[in-house]
Amino acid sequence: MEKTLTFQHVSYLWDEARALELSGDEVALFIYRSNLLGADLRLTNYAGGNTSCKITETDPVTGQPVEVMWVKGSGGDIGTLTKAGCANLYVEKLHQLKNRYRGLEFEDEMVALFEHCLFDPKCATPSIDTPLHGLLPFKHIDHLHPDALIAIAASKDGEQIMKEIWGDTMAWLPWQKPGFDLGLQLEKVVAENPGLRGVILGGHGLFTWGDTSYSSYINTLEVIEQAAAYLEENYGKNRPVFGGPKLESLSPDARRSAAAALLPTLRGLASQQRRMLGHFTDDARVLEFINSHDLARLAPKGTSCPDHFLRTKIRPLVLDADVMQQAEGVQDYLKAQFEAYRQDYTAYYERSKHPNSPALRDPNPVVILWPGVGMFTFAKDKQTARVAAEFYTNAINVMKGAEAVSEYQGLPEQEAFNIEYWLLEEAKLQRMPKPKSLSGQVAFVTGGTGGIGKAICETLLQHGACVVAVDRDRLDETQAELRKKYGKDNALSAKIDVTDADSIAESVKQTVLQFGGLDIVVNCAGLSISKPLGETTQADWDILQDVLVKGQFLVSQQAVEVLRKQAFGGSIVNIASKNGLVAGPNNVAYGTAKAAQLHMSRLLAAELGPDKIRVNTVNPDAVLRGSKIWEGDWAAGRAKAYGVSVEDLPAHYAKRTLLGEEVLAEDIAKAVLVFVDDQLAKSTGNVLNVDGGVAMAFVR
Structure with missing residues (x-):
């Protein structure tokens, strides 16, 4: 199938062979179209917009053919949409809801009535946008939030620009919060203007449609392409983009280093109410905006599209580049800026709240802009922090386009509040799963690809940590x-x-740049050498001391620097060994290093307690399955020391324990979890043996 346009600003992804495989299944083609649209962030952002199709089904009660609409369900993402993520509703019943609608003051009560229109009661929950699709007569509909279209929708002269580009083939509806009334307005404007190919919602987004999935897809791409091309023609035409650069960016390496140095401090300040995870980007689009003359004018205007500010708050915190370059006073400056932001956000809430508004939410900034360096975003989990950065980048694109052809306009403050603190949004938040025990925490695990280390990584991930x-x-x-x-x-x-x-500094920097900081440090890197005294070389001694003792020291030293910047404590767990407590044969170098690890843990616990940094030790013994140290000569050495074969080592170790049990890597991971997930929040300087019960290793 030929493309109808040569697209430069959007991605044409339709595969006719794949479409032929799905032919005859309108819902499958609708899902396919939705996934293609969601795959291009220029068309819509994560979880933004929605798509639909109307098909004929057999009513299970009457056996008669009925029109049913399939539409993206509440909270879904069209890029990853499946049938399970769709709601399906009787179209006729949706139209009958017009008889129940009591006006704008009663919008929210309509959402509960959507449930009575479901064709399949077990389908996904319908979203607030359901009537915007259901009341339109078209079989296939795409509602997207493309930056190029929102740039026009958020322009002072947006409606005039729309007519200049598309003439009478597009219609304009001024900003209004999504709901049943907006669906009625869409229905009316389409009925009064035959031949429309789409509608622009002021400050919000785009509706387009078609008779088939393909025609809807092409129509959507064409409209967005035309808008983007129009903007492209106007960038820099009348004035430099964003008024031109006010300052230059630091070099890429300098930006990365500056961001890594600052992130833990920002994270500590942003985590006043709950522990947050961070994201950093120095994307060229971000730098163009934050380095510009227009930053100070545009940033306070806030974002336009509801999907943007729901994830970014209404406006960002902008740091002063000159102050941030000073050698002293930056810490006090940042604290003052955060406090001023909290007060401003609280005042916004107090000015705008309604008698039934939800309580004030976390007043800390989500988006922080540092001119010359980049953008930081913070949220309850990494995905949300990353998506917030993507959404604010969308908002930057919108401001750039709007300023190129007109004047950018953010949503009025009260309208923004009405979306942010919408009772339906609050209900959606309340339905979200409760956080896991390690949600919002970052774990740094040395030796993390080995048997014990990997098991620790998996256990911490299962309980919500980033690892x-x-x-x-x-x-x-x-x-x-x-x-x-x-x-x-x-x-x-x-x-x-x-x-x-x-090397440690670089890996810690990567951790901080990826997640904003760290909370849990597990020193699990290790190796084992088992030899009698006479056969132990100085090289054997040195490498064991270097990896086990110096390694634990250096990693802890650099990690503590990050933990102190965050100023909300942390946890270090050192994986030592039963051999740190028990004197065994042919083990002088390894046992000595393990004993040093064990005592270093106690010393660090004593020193770091005032910082609320807990340091504890887990002592494994004979973790054979999957462990790296048993892949080399260690197993043979221990077998020789005990007079058994390598194959018999697991049984030998199990038999000598009080419980008669083999110790697995997962057992060590569970012990680490106990120390780090606040089950033992007031425990530091302690030793937990996970050895099946070796009486000689009892701590006494």
């Missing part, structure tokens, strides 16, 4: 596996040499 697995090898495969199981935003791998301070 950085640092090690020397198996990095790509470990990261891919963890991201596949626990989400792409939640896991990272990084190369480390725990004997080298620069």
Whole structure:
């Protein structure tokens, strides 16, 4: 099938072969179209917009054919939409709701009535946009939030610009909060203007449609392409973009270093009410805006599209580049800026609230702009923090386009509040799953790709933490596996040499840039050498001391610097060994290093207590399955020491314990979890043996 246009500003992704495979299944084609539209962030942002199709189904009660609308359900994302994420409703019943509608003051009561229009009672929950699709006569409808269209929709002269581009083939509806009344207005404007190809919602977004999934897809792409091309022609035509640059960016390396140094402090300040995770970007579009003359004028205007400010708050916190470059006083400046932002946000709430408004939410900024460096965003989880950055980048694109052709207008403050504190939005927030025990926390696990280390990573991820697995090898495969199981935003791998301070600094920097800071440090990197005294070389001694003792020292030293900047405590867990307590044969170098690890933990616990940083130790013994240290000569050495075969080692170790149980990597991970998830929040300097019960290792 030929493209109807050569697209330069949107992605044409339609695969006719794939479409032919789905032919005959209108819902499958609708899902396919939705996924293609959601795959291009220039067309709509994550979880933004919605799509629909109307088909004929057989009524299960009457057996008669009925028109049913399939539409994206509440809270879904068209890029990843499946049938399970759709609501399906009787179109006739949606129209009959007009008889129940009592006016704008009673908008919210209509949402509950959508449930009575469901064709399949087990389908996804209908969204507030359902009537905007259901009351229109078209079979296939796309409602998107493309930056290029919102730029026009948020322009002072938006309606005039619309007519200049599309003539009478597009219609304009002024800003109004989504709901049943907006659906009625869409129905009316379409009925009064035959031949329309779409409608622009002022300050909000775009509605387009077609008789088939493909025609709707093409119509949508064409309209967005035409809008983007119009903006492109006008960038810099009458004045420089954003008034031109006011300052230059730091170099990429300098931006990265400056961001990593500041992020833990920002995270601590942003986490006044709950622990937040951070995201940093120095995308060229962001730098163009934050380095410009127009930053001071445009940033306070806030965002326009409801999807934008629901995730970014109405406006960002903008830092003063000159103050941030000073050698002293930055900490006090940041504290004052955060406090001023909280007071301003609280005043906005008090000015705008209604008698039944939900309580004031977290008044800390979500978006923080540092001219010359980049943008920081903070949220309850990494995905939300990343998406907030994407949405504010969308808002920057909108401001850029609007300023190129007219004058940018944010939503009026009261309208913004009415969306942000909408009771329906509050209900959606209340329905979200409760946070897990480690939600909002970042774990840094050395030796993270080995048997014990990887088990620790998985256990912490299962309980809601973001995890950085640092090690020397198996990095790509470990990261891919963890991201596949626990989400792409939640896991990272990084190369480390725990004997080298620069290598540690780089892996800590990667952690901070990825997640905003860290909370949990697990020193699990290790190796084992089992030899009699006479056969132990100085090289054996040195490498054990370097990896186990110096490694634990250097990692803890650099991690504590980050923890102190955040100023809300943290947890260090050191994986030592039963051999740190028990004297065994042929083990002088390894046992000595493990004993040093154990006592260093106690020393750090004593020093770091005033910072609310807890330091505890887990002592494993004989974790054979999957452990890296048993892949080398260690197993043979221990088998020789005990006079058994390597194959018999697991049974040998299990038999000598009080419980007669083999110790697994997962058992060690559970012990780490107990120390870090606040089950033992008032425990520091302690030792937990996970060895099946070795009486000689009892701490006494």
